[in-house]
Amino acid sequence: xxxxxxxxxxxxxxxxxxxxxxxxxxxxxxxxxxxxxxxxxxxxxxxxxxxxxxxxxxxxxxxxxxxxxxxxxxxxxxxxxxxxxxxxxxxxxxxxxxxxxxxxxxxxxxxxxxxxxxxxxxxxxxxxxxxxxxxxxxxxxxxxxxxxxxxxxxxxxxxxxxxxxxxxxxxxxxxxxxxxxxxxxxxxxxxxxxxxxxxxxxxxxxxxxxxxxxxxxxxxxxxxxxxxxxxxxxxxxxxxxxxxxxxxxxxxxxxxxxxxxxxxxxxxxxxxxxxxxxxxxxxxxxxxxxxxxxxxxxxxxxxxxxxxxxxxxxxxxxxxxxxxxxxxxxxxxxxxxxxxxxxxxxxxxxxxxxxxxxxxxxxxxxxxxxxxxxxxxxxxxxxxxxxxxxxxxxxxxxxxxxxxxxxxxxxxxxxxxxxxxxxxxxxxxxxx
Amino acid sequence: xxxxxxxxxxxxxxxxxxxxxxxxxxxxxxxxxxxxxxxxxxxxxxxxxxxxxxxxxxxxxxxxxxxxxxxxxxxxxxxxxxxxxxxxxxxxxxxxxxxxxxxxxxxxxxxxxxxxxxxxxxxxxxxxxxxxxxxxxxxxxxxxxxxxxxxxxxxxxxxxxxxxxxxxxxxxxxxxxxxxxxxxxxxxxxxxxxxxxxxxxxxxxxxxxxxxxxxxxxxxxxxxxxxxxxxxxxxxxxxxxxxxxxxxxxxxxxxxxxxxxxxxxxxxxxxxxxxxxxxxxxxxxxxxxxxxxxxxxxxxxxxxxxxxxxxxxxxxxxxxxxxxxxxxxxxxxxxxxxxxxxxxxxxxxxxxxxxxxxxxxxxxxxxxxxxxxxxxxxxxxxxxxxxxxxxxxxxxxxxxxxxxxxxxxxxxxxxxxxxxxxxxxxxxxxxxxxxxxxxxxxxxxxxxxxxxxxxxxxxxxxxxxxxxxxxxxxxxxxxxxxxxxxxxxxxxxxxxxxxxxxxxxxxxxxxxxxxxxxxxxxxxxxxxxxxxxxxxx
Numbered sequence: 001x002x003x004x005x006x007x008x009x010x011x012x013x014x015x016x017x018x019x020x021x022x023x024x025x026x027x028x029x030x031x032x033x034x035x036x037x038x039x040x041x042x043x044x045x046x047x048x049x050x051x052x053x054x055x056x057x058x059x060x061x062x063x064x065x066x067x068x069x070x071x072x073x074x075x076x077x078x079x080x081x082x083x084x085x086x087x088x089x090x091x092x093x094x095x096x097x098x099x100x101x102x103x104x105x106x107x108x109x110x111x112x113x114x115x116x117x118x119x120x121x122x123x124x125x126x127x128x129x130x131x132x133x134x135x136x137x138x139x140x141x142x143x144x145x146x147x148x149x150x151x152x153x154x155x156x157x158x159x160x161x162x163x164x165x166x167x168x169x170x171x172x173x174x175x176x177x178x179x180x181x182x183x184x185x186x187x188x189x190x191x192x193x194x195x196x197x198x199x200x201x202x203x204x205x206x207x208x209x210x211x212x213x214x215x216x217x218x219x220x221x222x223x224x225x226x227x228x229x230x231x232x233x234x235x236x237x238x239x240x241x242x243x244x245x246x247x248x249x250x251x252x253x254x255x256x257x258x259x260x261x262x263x264x265x266x267x268x269x270x271x272x273x274x275x276x277x278x279x280x281x282x283x284x285x286x287x288x289x290x291x292x293x294x295x296x297x298x299x300x301x302x303x304x305x306x307x308x309x310x311x312x313x314x315x316x317x318x319x320x321x322x323x324x325x326x327x328x329x330x331x332x333x334x335x336x337x338x339x340x341x342x343x344x345x346x347x348x349x350x351x352x353x354x355x356x357x358x359x360x361x362x363x364x365x366x367x368x369x370x371x372x373x374x375x376x377x378x379x380x381x382x383x384x385x386x387x388x389x390x391x392x393x394x395x396x397x398x399x400x401x402x403x404x405x406x407x408x409x410x411x412x413x414x415x416x417x418x419x420x421x422x423x424x425x426x427x428x429x430x431x432x
Numbered sequence: 433x434x435x436x437x438x439x440x441x442x443x444x445x446x447x448x449x450x451x452x453x454x455x456x457x458x459x460x461x462x463x464x465x466x467x468x469x470x471x472x473x474x475x476x477x478x479x480x481x482x483x484x485x486x487x488x489x490x491x492x493x494x495x496x497x498x499x500x501x502x503x504x505x506x507x508x509x510x511x512x513x514x515x516x517x518x519x520x521x522x523x524x525x526x527x528x529x530x531x532x533x534x535x536x537x538x539x540x541x542x543x544x545x546x547x548x549x550x551x552x553x554x555x556x557x558x559x560x561x562x563x564x565x566x567x568x569x570x571x572x573x574x575x576x577x578x579x580x581x582x583x584x585x586x587x588x589x590x591x592x593x594x595x596x597x598x599x600x601x602x603x604x605x606x607x608x609x610x611x612x613x614x615x616x617x618x619x620x621x622x623x624x625x626x627x628x629x630x631x632x633x634x635x636x637x638x639x640x641x642x643x644x645x646x647x648x649x650x651x652x653x654x655x656x657x658x659x660x661x662x663x664x665x666x667x668x669x670x671x672x673x674x675x676x677x678x679x680x681x682x683x684x685x686x687x688x689x690x691x692x693x694x695x696x697x698x699x700x701x702x703x704x705x706x707x708x709x710x711x712x713x714x715x716x717x718x719x720x721x722x723x724x725x726x727x728x729x730x731x732x733x734x735x736x737x738x739x740x741x742x743x744x745x746x747x748x749x750x751x752x753x754x755x756x757x758x759x760x761x762x763x764x765x766x767x768x769x770x771x772x773x774x775x776x777x778x779x780x781x782x783x784x785x786x787x788x789x790x791x792x793x794x795x796x797x798x799x800x801x802x803x804x805x806x807x808x809x810x811x812x813x814x815x816x817x818x819x820x821x822x823x824x825x826x827x828x829x830x831x832x833x834x835x836x837x838x839x840x841x842x843x844x845x846x847x848x849x850x851x852x853x854x855x856x857x858x859x860x861x862x863x864x865x866x867x868x869x870x871x872x873x874x875x876x877x878x879x880x881x882x883x884x885x886x887x888x889x890x891x892x893x894x895x896x897x898x899x900x901x902x903x904x905x906x907x908x909x910x911x912x913x914x915x916x917x918x919x920x921x922x923x924x925x926x927x928x929x930x931x932x933x934x935x936x937x938x939x940x941x942x943x944x945x946x947x948x949x950x951x952x953x954x955x956x957x958x959x960x961x962x963x964x965x966x967x968x969x
Contacts, residue, residue, distance in 0.1 A: 039793075040788065041894075042897075045894075161548075162472060164548055175939045203937065206942060210898060211680075213680040218934060221673075224637035224641045225644055241890045248805075250816065251806075255547045255551050256579065270794060272795075273797065
């Protein structure tokens with residue numbers, strides 16, 4: 001063995017020893033919780049607040065005496081809006097830090113990139129963002145909305161008399177997996193409802209698209225066919241601000257052509273003058289403006305934690321609150337943080353959400369949520385104009401699309417499968 | 433008739449008159465109470481009832497409801513109209529129209545309204561305000577009647593048309609009347625045919641919508657005439673949409689020009705592959721944000737001019753940082769293209785994260801002054817003021833830069849140094865100083881672009897990233913080292929992009945433009961306007 005490689009081996013060994021020592025120490029003293037959100041790069045705009053809300057929840061839990069008699073310890077990593085780095089950081093959290101659960105990811109592509117890691121190392125991921133569905137993985141809990149908890153009810157609302165009796169539809173989205181899948185589901189759903197192909201316009205734009213002049217003009221043109229028209233927007237992130245500015249500039253008012261957005265929340269509106277946008281809609285499972293004691297207490301705590309009386313709250317934050325509380329309850333129930341036991345034990349756990357109901361973790365790893373439609377107000381908040389009468393259970397697989405209409409997800413015995421063909425009675429993917 | 437009998441006759445009569453009077457104001461109170469109780473469908477009925485009551489207070493109450501200014505005071509359940517927002521709202525009693533003091537927003541219950549109700553209110557207020565003394569209000573009333581087409585408004589329209597003096601407003605009212613006639617089943621075919629001609633001559637998208645609705649609901653001659661009318665309108669609009677594409681193309685071109693023109697100096701004439709160029713743009717945008725913040729607290733009256741005040745400051749901030757970068761990093765790397773590329777790219781990440789740490793990762797709101805918002809119509813073309821000013825500004829910057837390079841000693845030195853450094857040094861030009869100033873100039877112009885872009889894009893740490901690729905594309909396409917090439921390149925790319933977008937979609941359009949440029953560079957590696965002669969070598 002040469003000197004160089006000897007040194008190297010020595011270093012590796014020392015590193016391993018140190019790692020073992022810290023994890024042994026950690027096991028006796030604290031329970032580690034991983035936070036996997038981008039703190040730099042393009043997604044920092046949305047994900048930074050989620051890291052902060054997790055830190056607040058962990059701090060609160062520790063004040064209540066921690067969990068299983070131990071303190072919780074947050075391990076924050078920065079995947080920097082870089083999809084492959086998400087997988088590396090997830091591996092680091094699970095292997096090196098030995099975290100009991102991970103709360104993280106925003107974009108679907110980042111979630112897809114960490115899936116194999118969580119499967120291989122048997123970790124637990126809580127994913128807090130509304131997404132395209134068509135997925136259920138044993139190690140992931142989806143606390144954001146599935147399409148049937150956001151997109152479909154929003155379209156139903158617009159079709160109703162209350163929502164304006166819409167007959168023509170523009171499906172506008174950013175060009176990536178979430179809008180493409182959501183629009184595929186919506187298109188099939190609209191056709192099922194008797195909307196003709198000629199009354200559906202689908203438009204995709206690149207990430208960060210900033211010149212919306214011709215697309216807004218196209219929407220205007222499409223809307224002048226004499227039928228009530230609405231835009232269903234899955235436009236993501238930064239591109240929304242210039243889109244709404246252009247709508248305002250070209251004089252498209254919400255009462256003429258309403259835009260219902262699935263990715264615009266309080267946080268996104270903070271960057272624009274909302275006066276021209278009054279009346280445009282958003283569909284979520286939570287709005288900051290919802291009046292109830294639990295929500296008011298949460299907002300107060302959040303503003304105190306951020307030391308900013310203007311800090312806003314939004315839907316993915318609520319999803320983390322629900323997910324974290326469910327995990328805490330599940331750990332208490334099974335008396336350990338062992339992933340297999342927690343994954344089995346969390347199903348059926350019920351915790352209160354912030355809109356006055358009680359959300360339940362379902363066997364398909366999705367949760368029950370209310371669906372709210374809010375109109376943008378001049379102060380950048382949403383005014384709830386419609387909500388579902390009860391809670392909607394999240395569906396992992398869309399019954400509307402042909403290739404998933406027979407599929408269900410159920411992670412309880414005897415099925416124990418994320419994509420179980422209910423007609424052929426067999427599991428297409430892995431059982432465990 | 434004795435006096436007694438007469439009195440006996442009169443008294444009940446008087447009583448009825450008196451009671452009718454009090455019933456009227458009681459009526460308004462009930463109407464308003466109906467307005468603020470119940471759900472959206474009850475409110476819809478109440479709006480129509482209030483509008484039909486003929487009460488003078490109906491219009492202001494409904495307008496306040498539509499604007500979200502109608503509240504119920506929690507303490508005494510009185511319906512009030514609130515003005516302004518924030519801690520204290522000034523109140524007016526909705527029924528009497530008298531001052532009702534002030535209240536905190538927390539003590540008021542807002543009367544909720546949704547899009548359907550706003551539509552109902554529009555139609556209702558439209559017929560109520562047709563006789564308003566304010567011409568703008570009358571115009572608005574006519575326009576909203578055209579889009580809402582409420583059959584009950586016909587009764588109000590006829591006297592309004594007869595009384596109207598302003599010919600443009602009269603025309604708008606006649607068109608609104610025609611639209612209503614067309615979409616009401618009760619009118620005769622002859623009336624409808626006359627109305628079709630009127631609506632057709634209006635010639636815009638709203639007119640086309642009305643004609644198409646009419647065509648669906650009618651038969652025979654009327655249907656044929658409506659379809660023919662819609663076809664005429666469609667043809668006019670198609671011609672205008674060409675003009676619209678050109679205009680949008682020029683507008684996109686002006687944005688590309690602004691973003692690229694600074695790079696045309698640093699990359700084009702100095703040859704520095706400056707990956708941090710986009711961040712100079714971003715710094716300019718953040719300067720605008722800071723200026724607005726300072727003005728908002730120090731001198732709110734100047735807020736309208738904040739963008740103009742920000743211009744020199746943005747130039748100085750970005751320019752100074754440019755000089756600093758040149759002196760501390762780039763001057764050690766001249767002639768080492770790959771090293772410069774890596775160093776400036778790293779620098780761009782440092783600047784982005786620096787801004788993110790100082791201002792936070794979320795977007796910052798930069799407001800548009802009133803002279804930069806809204807739009808006006810040229811024929812059937814919507815021209816937005818913001819875009820128009822940006823085009824004007826881009827051209828001004830271009831001309832100023834050209835003049836600087838051609839007509840001033842500094843420009844002469846710059847050209848001399850970039851064309852032949854040893855010879856310039858030999859005749860006594862201090863080349864390091866000129867290098868620093870040239871790089872500073874390019875960066876400063878990027879800062880100016882940032883001020884303009886803050887009006888149309890997000891002010892976020894990622895602002896610059898979106899423009900860096902486009903900027904290089906424009907400079908390379910136009911011809912490195914040639915300002916006119918940059919101008920022509922930016923405009924051409926803008927227009928090509930906007931013509932492709934409607935047919936190919938935004939994503940494919942962008943790809944096609946890139947493919948086109950790659951092929952073009954294969955044919956003409958030096959771009960549209962290649963520099964000739966010794967300076968190229």
